[in-house]
Amino acid sequence: MGEREYDASYQAPPAEVGEMELVHPRTFIGKYIWSQDAKVIAVQYMLTATAIGLVALVLSLVMRLQLGFPNTFSLIDPAEYLQSVSMHGMIMVVYLLTAFFLGGFGNYLIPLMCGARDMVFPYLNMLSYWFYLASVLILAAGFFVPGGASGAGWTLYPPQAISEGTPGVDGGIITMLVSLIVFIAGFTMGGLNYVATVLQARTRGMTLMRLPLTVWGIFMATVLALLAFPALFVACLMLLFDRLLGTSFFLPEMLGMTQEMAREGGSPILFQHLFWFFGHPEVYIVALPAFGIVSDLIATHARKNIFGYRMMVWALIMIGVLSFVVWAHHMFVSGMNPYFGFLFATTTLIIAVPTAIKVYNWVLTLWRGNIHFTLPMLFAIGFLFTFLNGGLSGLFLGNVTVDVPLSDTYFVVGHFHMVMAVAPILVVFGAIYHWYPKITGRMLDETLGKIHFWVTFLGTYLIYYPMHFIGLEGVPRRYYAYGETTFISESVQTLNAVITVAALVVAAAQLLFLFNLVWSYYRGREAGPNPWHATTLEWQTADTPPPHGNFGKELPVVYRWPYDYSVPGVKQDFIPQNVPPQAVEREP
């Protein structure tokens, strides 16, 4: 697989796929609005996700202000607080992270890294983005309908999500469900594209075991998403029927329903099973692309091959498969048959093994490397540390007995923010610092980037690490205020104030990052085609940024795996994937 095992007489097999016919529009609108170029679609995804992500960031500050300084802001009432909780969670998980990793990086990197001209279904790809935009707009419309957005929590558990006493039951929950349905439809179009492109449109010589881990991660995540999102789709549809048409999929006989229709026989727990059958793979839909990307960031910036590539690929696949049989660990105290606990605790802890292997291999990649502390590397290290912390606290919550006292407390809030909010978002940042030069042709400013990194990394740790301990004390989550709760110590309020201040500072640092993105676009240093001396195909394009169609007249031919860094006996410390063995400059 590596240079060492490479047979110089190897001839690349002939192209399996014919050249694609691309539509080359001439107008501005055709090029940048109704674009079928995966790279433009990628940027559209990224910008839209960033915009709605900023809304979610502001919502988190609304929550933090209330928790840090309760009874101070008369605008934040319990309804407002719960609406912020719900919209923040849903936006961050689905509309920001999922969309950014798959729609953003997936679109930009899959064709380039596979050596393809574009996605195999460019028109469908374009449609996918417009569905996504529509879903974001419908979701945001929830803020403006009578009664405001839904305050049911991002988990949308019925009966609460559609019964009186929960904010947004009039309109917000409807826009939320419709938006999710549209999002999933749009995602399916994009997702089928990613999978088909990886499987069918790789260039000559790009075997599956020569794919960069970034592509592997995004590919596996897309497979998961294509299998998991349908569960959410039906759950949303059924919940919408319960809300609008008087069905009782999830509603047992109960007090307080507004409809004057008899409801009985439905099962609230059925919804939870459907939701988490989606919800747990969703964690990996966000995590696997991060795993893949961070592998490439570490290898490139440590100038070293990723350690145990094959193991890394199999670990990704193992995690993907296992992620479908662990969902009920979110439901240990849901009132489901408690005997399920044995099974799901076991599967959940098994998933820790391939995950741990990935962590070891990242760290072992650093070992005996030659580490450049560039911005992408800093963010990758930040990810490793944060993910290590969040992964280990997952061993508490996955172990059914330990979960009982900790579930529904701030321990959970701390855990999932570490593992599936901060860790992946650090990778998003690292990836932006890494690929921005390819996307725009300019480098991001280093000083601003360093401030951004340090404030974000240390700030988020300060925010989320102590939360585990107040969770240990039993502080329940999704509480508007704690009043005088006998088992909560007074110092918790002090901590909440500290966390709020930290959150405000971290949020401000994100504005600095946005400024950097805009400023560098015009004023940044020229990057050149391959500023990081990386091996993968996207850095080998003739033009930077690459034009529609990515490569020049001829598609590149791949001769090696993507991690030929610091190969002994070779002059340069990297060999691009498309350099034939004959052309490698060797030391005399």
Next chain:
Amino acid sequence: MAIAIALIVLAVGSVAFFLVSPWHLTPLASNWGTIDLTISISFWVTGFVFLAVSLFMAVALIRYRYNAQRRSHYEPENKKLEAWLTGLTTLGVAALLAPGLFVWGDFVSVPEDAQEVEVVGQQWHWSYRFPGEDGALGRTQVGLVGKDNPFGIDPNDPDGQDDILIQSPRVMLPVDRPVRLTLRSNDVIHNFMVAAFRAKMDVVPGQASFFWFTPTRTGEYEAVCAELCGIAHFAMRGKVQVVEQATFDEWLADQPTFAELAQRPPGDPEAGAEQFAVCVTCHGAQGQGQQATNAPRLAGLDSDYLKRQLKNFRSGARGEHEADRFGQQMRPFAVSLDDAQAIRDLAAYIETLPVEPTPPTIVGDAERGKRLYRTCASCHGARGQGRHAFNAPRLAGMNDWYLVRQLQHFREGIRGRHPEDLYGNQMVDMAQILVDDAALRDVTAYIRTLSEAPALADAARQSAEE
């Protein structure tokens, strides 16, 4: 370099924080020491791995930082090392899982001699039911829930007649005796959590869930709702008092059974009319309220609310606070009522009084108040009509000066802080949203605008439904 130092400081600091943090598990008050043990094991195992991996990473970052003279080592894989790491990790995971599964085995096996207690969750309060002498709880159905049957017990089920009903968020449990909590919800999903007992479980409508524990320390423990259940989720509190068996038996014997409640004579308005003679001096001949005597209108309030407040005044759960001057004045009158029957009669009489509009005395910004009232509406109704199922009295048409004063008292804990004031403490939590005195006046100004007639119609429709 800086990043390596940061990692070392964070890793060591995190472990140190675990050791010195002021926040720990609350002192255990149940048999679930084994749960605490599994938590400790998890902390030690994961803490070790956390330190080992992050320090190894920090060393790697320092030793292998960029050096133009050096090249990275080229080593695609190392099967032996990878196999070792996989094996060790599997062992570590098994060491965490095995004790967890053993304890879970205990958790799902309820002892035979456990005392059964049913916990009923309903927005946003708890109530409890004990089986009577027959040891069995009667069948229930949400459709049967109503003013006279708050638990929805099937009247035709003989098992239900002797069930002991605790219509209060406070409950007692005997110490050192296993308890099986059967959890039932009348509306949405709740979760009954007492931190000191460790165990908890969702309370799901349409089914009965359960968990068990043995309280091992006497004392009073706060129960909270741990599953998001709507606007007042954070104010859905209860109290569990763990007492000696004898105290428990005595307390339980005092609580009414379903049959006793059904047989309890209704309030007699005519007898109540006599009692009301004393009230007239302050509250007015028709209970219309008099600002001069600081006495609010009584007409229009539902009898359950009136009964609860009279009992509170009598027991000192209300009106005992030194800052509650007018509440103090009310106490001797409530104490002078002979017994529970007298209270029922009086409440029944007040319900017959004509509801007259009260004069406006407060100026506030009703527009701002409308937004503030969103929260209040969840329990008191969109038109301020009061909703019996939520234990929330009518607000529309009450004297505005009285509402302002009570809201202020709630906010400052002058009213509602007493442990026996069952739903008053909920109001203390809720009143915190009124952050300044203007907010008190604004929300009251909005309540003024909830015109009398529709509110009455709503109340009538609702009582018909119930």
